Amino acid sequence: MTKILIADDNKQITSILEEYVKKEGFTSVVAFDGEDAVIKFETEQPDLLLLDVMMPRKDGFEVCREIRKVSNVPIIMITARGEDFEKIMGLEIGADDYIVKPFSPGEVIARIKAILRRIAREEKNVQVFSYDNLKINLEDYTVIIDEQLISLTKKEIEILWTLATSKNKVFSRDNLLNSLWGYDYFGDNRTVDSHIKRLRAKLDQYSHPNWEIKTIWGVGYKFEVLEHV
Structure with missing residues (x-):
């Protein structure tokens, strides 16, 4: 079963995303700060990561850099500001996609599905x-x-x-x-x-x-x- 790691210090947002992820038949793991996100990534081995930029202890950029040293798991960055430099920074350090707050949970799920479909297509054509x-x-x-x-x-x-x-x-x-x-x-x-x-x-x-x-x-x-x- 597909496992999604949701890393965001806003418990209301994580709760909503958990609910939507569950409705799609995925499982979820939640981290409320950057250090916990790195630990959960290592222990839970998720298939995709929703990663908020502004988190305590380690921000999303730091977490993304650490993960990219060891894994190519898909990462969707979540930013509150919507400023170009944050989007570009996330992409520069290896994020696959970004989404700006406020967002609809349906949009997040659509992004997740799009990435998972692409991965499934790629796995069928190994060359x-x-x-x-x-x-x-x-x-x-x-x-x-x-x-x-x-x-x-x-x-x-x-x-x-x-x-x-x-x-x-x-x-x-x-x-x-x-x-x-x-x-x-x-x-x-x-x-x-x-x-x-x-x-x-x-x-x-x-x-x-x-x-x-x-x-x-x-x-x-x-x-x-x-x-x-």
Whole structure:
């Protein structure tokens, strides 16, 4: 059964979310501060995490960073302010999605379902892709360049896979958003830009002279291959 970890110091919000999660047939675990969220994550091994930004002891950003060191479990950040820097910060450190308070519990459930459907689709199509010095394995979600394991988040690997398996094809931001987040995703295409920026920075730490993720200004992105390869 799918287990959701709800981390929020507002007991009224956690109670409502617990009720809605239960109605969908999921189980839930609750943490009321950041340190407890990390402990519950380690002991309960949830399938998805709803993570509030403003929590005592450790904020949601700190919790997300710690979890991303050891796991690619889906994380939906919850922010009260709705400010762009918080959304971008969450995405930069590895969150899969964000939602702004006040929100309807139905919207949260819709986001959860969208992520779980995407994961289910991915698990049905396990493949390995290799090109030049790059190898992407969706079975264990690893990326290797020149025999070196690259530390990427699950979403970054999915973006790289989508681009690399369609070499030289240009994907618009909306293409990537719909393909990787789903048509029922509530965010905007700046989410794509944020993930691409982080992915490119990690890849560029390693030599890959025969290919690159190239920005097509005003359009989107592509995995560009040089002709001499």
